Amino acid sequence: MTTAKHPVFPLTRRQVLKGGSAMGLGAMALGLTPAWANPWGQSAVYPQGTEHGPDVSLAIRRETSPVAGKAARPISINGTSPGPLIRLREGEDAVLRVTNLLEEPTSIHWHGLILPPEMDGVPGVSFAGIAPGETFTYRFPVRQSGTYWYHSHSGLQEQLGHAGPLIIDAAEREPFRYDREHVLLLTDWSFEDPATIFHNLKTGEGYYNFQERTVADFFADVERNGFADTAAQRAMWAQMRMSSRDIADVTGSTYTYLMNGQSPQQNWTALFKPGETQRLRIINGSAMTYFDVRIPGLTMTVVAADGQPVQPVPVEEFRIGIAETYDVLVTPEADTAYTLFAESMDRSGFARGTLAPRLGMAAAIPVRRRIADRGMEAMGTHGGMDMSGMVDKQSMDHARMRGSDLAGGQNMDHSEMTGMNHAGMQGMEHGNMAGKDKMPPREADGMLPVGVAQPGSRLDQPGIGIDPRERRVLVYRDLKAIRPWPDRRPPGRELELHLTGNMERYMWSFDGKKFSEVTGPIHFEKDERLRLILVNDTMMEHPIHLHGMWMELENGAGELIPRKHTLNVKPGERISALVTADAEGSWAFHCHLLYHMDAGMFRVVKVA
Amino acid sequence: MRKTLLVAVFGLASTTALAGAGHGSGNSQADTEPSIDRTFAFEAGDMWFTPGKLEITPGETVKFEITNAGNLEHEFVIGDSEAQAQHREMMREMASGGGHDMGGGHHGGGQDDAANMPSVTIPPGETATLVWTAPHDVKEVEFACNIPGHYEAGMNGDIRIEG
Numbered sequence: 088m089t090t091a092k093h094p095v096f097p098l099t100r101r102q103v104l105k106g107g108s109a110m111g112l113g114a115m116a117l118g119l120t121p122a123w124a125n126p127w128g129q130s131a132v133y134p135q136g137t138e139h140g141p142d143v144s145l146a147i148r149r150e151t152s153p154v155a156g157k158a159a160r161p162i163s164i165n166g167t168s169p170g171p172l173i174r175l176r177e178g179e180d181a182v183l184r185v186t187n188l189l190e191e192p193t194s195i196h197w198h199g200l201i202l203p204p205e206m207d208g209v210p211g212v213s214f215a216g217i218a219p220g221e222t223f224t225y226r227f228p229v230r231q232s233g234t235y236w237y238h239s240h241s242g243l244q245e246q247l248g249h250a251g252p253l254i255i256d257a258a259e260r261e262p263f264r265y266d267r268e269h270v271l272l273l274t275d276w277s278f279e280d281p282a283t284i285f286h287n288l289k290t291g292e293g294y295y296n297f298q299e300r301t302v303a304d305f306f307a308d309v310e311r312n313g314f315a316d317t318a319a320q321r322a323m324w325a326q327m328r329m330s331s332r333d334i335a336d337v338t339g340s341t342y343t344y345l346m347n348g349q350s351p352q353q354n355w356t357a358l359f360k361p362g363e364t365q366r367l368r369i370i371n372g373s374a375m376t377y378f379d380v381r382i383p384g385l386t387m388t389v390v391a392a393d394g395q396p397v398q399p400v401p402v403e404e405f406r407i408g409i410a411e412t413y414d415v416l417v418t419p420e421a422d423t424a425y426t427l428f429a430e431s432m433d434r435s436g437f438a439r440g441t442l443a444p445r446l447g448m449a450a451a452i453p454v455r456r457r458i459a460d461r462g463m464e465a466m467g468t469h470g471g472m473d474m475s476g477m478v479d480k481q482s483m484d485h486a487r488m489r490g491s492d493l494a495g496g497q498n499m500d501h502s503e504m505t506g507m508n509h510a511g512m513q514g515m516e517h518g519n520m521a522g523k524d525k526m527p528p529r530e531a532d533g534m535l536p537v538g539v540a541q542p543g544s545r546l547d548q549p550g551i552g553i554d555p556r557e558r559r560v561l562v563y564r565d566l567k568a569i570r571p572w573p574d575r576r577p578p579g580r581e582l583e584l585h586l587t588g589n590m591e592r593y594m595w596s597f598d599g600k601k602f603s604e605v606t607g608p609i610h611f612e613k614d615e616r617l618r619l620i621l622v623n624d625t626m627m628e629h630p631i632h633l634h635g636m637w638m639e640l641e642n643g644a645g646e647l648i649p650r651k652h653t654l655n656v657k658p659g660e661r662i663s664a665l666v667t668a669d670a671e672g673s674w675a676f677h678c679h680l681l682y683h684m685d686a687g688m689f690r691v692v693k694v695a
Numbered sequence: 696m697r698k699t700l701l702v703a704v705f706g707l708a709s710t711t712a713l714a715g716a717g718h719g720s721g722n723s724q725a726d727t728e729p730s731i732d733r734t735f736a737f738e739a740g741d742m743w744f745t746p747g748k749l750e751i752t753p754g755e756t757v758k759f760e761i762t763n764a765g766n767l768e769h770e771f772v773i774g775d776s777e778a779q780a781q782h783r784e785m786m787r788e789m790a791s792g793g794g795h796d797m798g799g800g801h802h803g804g805g806q807d808d809a810a811n812m813p814s815v816t817i818p819p820g821e822t823a824t825l826v827w828t829a830p831h832d833v834k835e836v837e838f839a840c841n842i843p844g845h846y847e848a849g850m851n852g853d854i855r856i857e858g
Contacts, residue, residue: 262741264849364849388847398767399742399844401787416847559791569741570766 138165140175140229141182145195147217147239147249148188154248154276155343155350161248161276162189162239169272169348169372170237170251177232177258183225185217192216195225196240196634196675197253198410199394199652202227204672207634209240212675212691216241232257233394234368234412236272243281245681246374248348250274254368255394262569263390263399265366265416269357273407273429273438275342275373285682288336288593295338333590333627334458334551337375337682339436344376346427351439356446357427364418365442366390367427371407374681377432377628377655379406379553380413382425382442383453387415389561393651395637398567405561406432406549408630408655410679413561417442424448432552432628434458459552461626461658530577534618535663537577538645540564541620543661546642550628550657563642566649572639574667575646578618581663582609586656586678586688588625593686595625595678601687608693609676611668620663623656629683630655633692635674638664653679668694729826734758739817739840741765742848749838752858753831760824763817769840769850773827774812776837779851782812783841790843829856 138145148163164170175181187193194216196208206227210216217223238250252270277284287294349355359365367387371378381387381404389400391414399416407413407429419425424443431437434455441449527539540546546563553560588595595601611617619638621631630653637650641663648665656662671694678688732755738745739761751757761771772779815823833856840850 260743262743262848264743386847388844390844390848399848401844401847418847 137172137174140173141179142184143173143182144184144186145170145173146186146188147193147195149190149247154278154348155345155353157278159276159278162244164249164251167348168248169274170249172252172254172270173237175229175253175255177229177255180226180228184222185225186222187217187219190219192218192241193244193249194239194241195237197225197227197235197237198632199233199235199412200227200253201230201635201637201670204635204670204674207674209634209675212673229255231255231394232261233391233396234270234370234414235394236370236372236410236412238372240675243285243374243681243685246275246277246281246284248274248276250372252368252370252372261390262396263366263388263416264364266363267359268366268368269442270347271357271367271369271427271429271440272347272372273370273376273378274345274348275337275376275431276345277337277341277343279341281374281681284337284341285685288682289686293333295336295340296333333461334433335375335377335431335435336590336593336627336680338433339431342376342431342436344373344378344429344431344436344438346429346438346440349440351437351452354449355440356448357440357442358446359419359442359444361420361422361444362418364416367415367417368412369407369415370412371409373409375409377406377408377550377630378429378438379404379432380427380429381405381453381558382417382427383450384425385417385419385442387417389565390414390416392566392649393653395650396569397649398569398647400561400565401559402561402565403558404549404553406553406655408628408653408679409681410630410632410653411651411655424450426450426452428453430455432550434552456552461551534578534581535641537575537665538641538643538648540641540643541661541663543622543659544642544663545657545660546662548657550655563640563655564644566640566642567644567647568649569647571646572637572648572650574616574665576616576667578616578665580615581618581620583620583622584609586621586623586625586629586631588627588683588688590626593682595680595683595686595688597688597690602689603687605690608673608691611666611692611694613668613671613694615668617666617668618663619666620661621654621656622661623658626658628655628657629688630679631677632679633666633674633676635670635672635692635694636666636668638666640664670694729756729828731758731826732756734760737761737771737838739763739765739769739771739850741767742840742845742850744771744838744840744850744852746852748852749854751829751854751856753829753856755858756826756828758824758826760822761815761817762822763819766819768816768818768842769845770814770816770842771823771825772812772814772839772841773825773836773854774839775833775835778812779837779839779841779846783839783843783846786841787843829854 145164149160150163151158151160152163152168153159154161161168185195192210194208194210204213206225207213232255235253235255236250237253238245252272343350347355369380386401386403389397389402389405391397393412405413419442422444424441427440427442429438434457437455439452527535529535549555549560549562585598587597587599623629632653637652638654639648639650640654641648654662654664674692674694676690676692677684735749735757737759759771763769772782813825813827815825817823835856836854838852838854839846
């Protein structure tokens with residue numbers, strides 16, 4: 088660690104010159120868009136301005152710079168927001184000097200990188216943060232390759248554009264071939280202050296949800312489902328202090344969704360030559376937004392997830408959780424434009440760009456789908472079809488649930504229901520839910536065999552609002568490693584954590600306790616192999632991120648389970664991952680929905 | 696291995712019927728031993744072939760010895776790009792329709808032309824052979840692995856037939 092005495096301008100002359108030329112290019116159309124958003128991407132023929140490792144200097148500033156053509160005050164990194172692409176090489180020792188020119192402390196976390204804890208960049212967990220005017224030098228050996236990103240881990244700074252792509256070129260041949268690559272960084276920008284957004288979430292449930300069900304919807308439902316069912320469902324959602332349209336808590340009503348820093352109108356364009364294979368490195372660097380990504384007219388072959396190679400999967404659409412990355416290959420043959428379309432999960436907006444053989448082209452923008460309703464499966468379907476589990480818990484007769492005597496929900500046991508903030512679902516016995524006959528065989532110690540998906544997982548489903556019959560959609564079960572990961576030990580123990588929350592009070596937590604309420608860290612024993620079981624007791628998706636160690640997602644792929652740094656857990660779902668606790672020290676473990684993390688869905692994992 | 700060789704023979708028989716080239720299989724059944732003009736050693740990895748392309752002359756009978764150096768099962772199929780695409784689509788349908796094991800068991804299911812392309816399936820660590828005679832009426836064919844995603848990730852190459 089080194090600290091500069093004076094708040095110096097940290098750019099070298101070389102960088103200034105480089106920045107200048109990038110700016111020259113950008114001045115035509117790109118404004119302050121980062122240089123790596125160069126339409127020609129990266130290939131041997133068209134090198135571009137990038138911060139190449141191993142020595143990189145980054146200056147963090149708050150500055151006036153337009154976003155989507157409107158006046159804004161984002162946080163910039165070396166003059167752009169989002170920040171520059173940092174390109175490292177597997178096997179080198181990276182030295183990243185970060186100078187804080189803000190008036191408050193800042194930090195950079197290298198998302199998905201395996202590195203010493205003091206270089207992980209989480210203030211209060213692994214280092215002190217970077218005070219205003221100071222320079223912190225991150226030094227770590229680069230021991231992996233692939234598509235990652237970096238972002239602030241201080242307060243809500245990430246929402247202001249304090250993020251950028253991080254790519255590590257592999258030391259050995261990667262298990263796929265391509266001619267040109269493009270980075271697609273997806274973010275959600277708001278002209279509101281992040282603190283205001285957080286305040287609004289705290290004080291007004293559904294503040295940004297303008298798609299609440301209306302009286303018209305009610306009558307449409309009555310026509311479809313009958314009055315009794317409709318009323319019963321409504322009453323149920325009301326009792327849970329949720330709306331069935333709580334798909335996202337911050338929506339397109341405040342967000343402008345950006346692709347590489349550009350709004351859909353600005354239409355960031357990636358160029359290709361027909362017949363070339365393009366590698367698209369897609370990063371969800373947003374604060375709060377799940378995206379569904381597709382390129383109408385092209386099949387995307389997924390070749391990496393969270394930077395790690397996977398057996399290739401051809402799909403037409405995939406959902407990308409916050410902080411996840413996917414690498415896909417596309418080979419457009421025609422001399423025509425294709426729309427890069429990333430629709431927000433709640434359908435309140437989209438990010439959009441174009442893949443084209445020439446600048447200035449555009450293709451049709453797909454019609455946005457309607458917002459989905461959270462069906463009752465969100466309430467803990469565990470297995471994906473019905474509510475039998477919940478009914479068991481509440482001693483309700485399943486048949487009666489759908490019966491006409493339930494008008495208004497009056498026959499339901501309200502004492503049970505009312506107590507049901509999301510934490511209330513914790514007590515459910517998940518083991519009973521999938522039905523005994525479907526239970527996978529267990530080992531002698533009562534644990535499931537390695538790689539087997541948990542009963543209660545829905546890893547073969549893409550999630551709410553996507554119809555897999557419409558087009559081929561990636562699901563977690565599709566992800567398979569190319570070879571087994573090094574640690575083949577079965578887990579020595581299981582650690583179960585519940586994702587909990589109360590939407591009305593905007594409280595989010597693990598096991599019902601906010602970070603401010605817990606007394607100590609979660610302990611992993613050094614070098615132990617453990618199974619982390621995540622049970623989502625809430626009715627929203629949560630992208631769960633473990634720092635410092637991989638999570639090998641037990642998705643049924645046996646010894647070829649994929650490893651990830653961020654796991655999306657669907658509402659009511661129970662999933663597991665194997666972890667090798669080889670990284671001594673304290674690490675952050677949290678929901679990557681920025682405001683959920685800030686609200687308390689955060690823990691420290693201590694490996695000792 | 697025995698199974699692999701049988702597939703090779705079957706694939707070849709079908710091709711000879713189509714192309715009328717009239718050659719036997721690559722393994723050492725004495726009565727059908729064809730005269731091999733050239734032998735090519737191929738390596739199939741995750742997810743690549745070496746060499747990446749090939750040039751041969753019309754009517755030439757060549758023997759491919761394909762070693763699977765990867766961790767996953769691969770196939771080596773020869774055919775024009777349309778037949779390959781058709782075969783690929785069929786295999787993808789099968790993979791998404793049924794089990795999650797994408798490799799294996801895919802031949803013999805369809806009655807499309809694609810199933811008639813000469814092909815071998817090679818388990819990891821093994822070597823398979825395929826004997827094939829270049830037709831006179833086609834300028835270019837592809838070799839490919841059509842296990843879902845493998846072609847797209849790079850397991851394909853052109854064979855130019857010239858001379």
